[in-house]
Amino acid sequence: xAFTTKADFEARAAARLAAIDAVFDPPxxxxxxxxxxxxxxxxxxxxxxxxxxxxxxxxDDYGVLLTLRPExxxxxxxxxxxxxxxxxxxxxxLAAALxxxxxxxxxxxxxVRVLGQGDTYLTGSGFAISPFVGVxxxxxxxxxxxxxxxxxxxxxxxxxxxxxxxxxHEKEFRGALRAYYAMPHNGRxxxxxxxxxxxSLYDRLYGAGxxxxxx
Numbered sequence: 433x434a435f436t437t438k439a440d441f442e443a444r445a446a447a448r449l450a451a452i453d454a455v456f457d458p459p460x461x462x463x464x465x466x467x468x469x470x471x472x473x474x475x476x477x478x479x480x481x482x483x484x485x486x487x488x489x490x491x492d493d494y495g496v497l498l499t500l501r502p503e504x505x506x507x508x509x510x511x512x513x514x515x516x517x518x519x520x521x522x523x524x525x526l527a528a529a530l531x532x533x534x535x536x537x538x539x540x541x542x543x544v545r546v547l548g549q550g551d552t553y554l555t556g557s558g559f560a561i562s563p564f565v566g567v568x569x570x571x572x573x574x575x576x577x578x579x580x581x582x583x584x585x586x587x588x589x590x591x592x593x594x595x596x597x598x599x600x601h602e603k604e605f606r607g608a609l610r611a612y613y614a615m616p617h618n619g620r621x622x623x624x625x626x627x628x629x630x631x632s633l634y635d636r637l638y639g640a641g642x643x644x645x646x647x
Contacts, residue, residue: 435593449548459554466611483516495586538575
């Protein structure tokens, strides 16, 4: 299956995404899914973070809000990412995702219609990321933070929610080949944890075991 209509997607999201700000779950998907020989961090020994998978409302589709990290960043420089970051003391997962989206690209939290929470994703750097899916208004205009965001762009949700576009790539890392998901589109190289979270979202909404005809 793949994205067909916005109405079908919203029905799937309502039925299949976790409740908003549910209790933190251990990671269900990881950078290690394609690399079982890669030693994962000790269970529970990871840092919590949250991101917003922002869907900008378009006529027949959504544009997924993505950023390009500056080459000057200390980690993941030059990579495509969702707005987001680590939790601050006393902060909820959803609050962190919305705060970071506001700080990085100017998303007004009051305008986000949050649909639910995806699977927690563990990165190779030890972050357990909770992704929240939310719809942004059609007139959203990004205001990127100059020191945290080099560029802001959209990728069609219908492209990202199509298994034909989920590529398996490899690169050498610390002397060994490591596999990862990639979804290149229009000159943008969407890969790593960002692509992994999109693949996880696809699997939850449209993937194996889909019984949409019974809904």
